[in-house]
Amino acid sequence: MRIEWNITKRRGNIRPILHYTVTLEEHERELALPFIRIASTIPEPPDSWQEFCYPGQHERSKNPMSGKTYDLEIPSHKGRLWKQSLRLPWREENNYPEIEQSFKKLRDAFEAELKAAYDSLPMNESNALETSFESRRFIAPGVLAERFLALAKNAKAS
Incomplete structure (x- = not known):
C-alpha cells in the first residue's frame, strides 16, 4: 500500500486542497482486505464546499473552526486505486502537521488489517x-451370497 498526498493552494484567500491517493499492491488485494476508514485530526473548515475564506470569516475569525474533522479511507481489495480531495482550512502560515500524523494513523489501521488477514493461513485439505x-x-453375508449364486449360475451356463 502506498499513500501519496500533496496540498495545492492558489495565492489569496483561497483555501488549500489536500489531494491523496492510496494504491494497493497486488499481494495486498489478494488477501481480500476490507474497506478501512479512520477519523483523522484534519479539520474540516466551516462551509468546506466554499473554495475561499475571507478575512474575519470562518477559520479566519475569533470563532475559527466547526470542530468537525475528515475521515480518511483506504479502499477494499476490490479497488486498486483510491483518489480523494479534501478542502483544508485557510492558514496564514500554510502549516498542516496533522496531515502526516493522520496518514500514519491510517497506515497503522491498514497494517493491523493486513496482519490479521495474513495470519489467516491457507489450507488445502x-x-x-x-x-x-x-x-x-x-452386509457381507448378503453380498457373498449374491456373488456365489452368480458364480454358480455362470458355471451352470458354461
Missing part, C-alpha cells in the same frame, strides 16, 4: 472415508 467395518460385517 483432502480426505476420504470408506464403509465402516460394522457396515461391511452387516
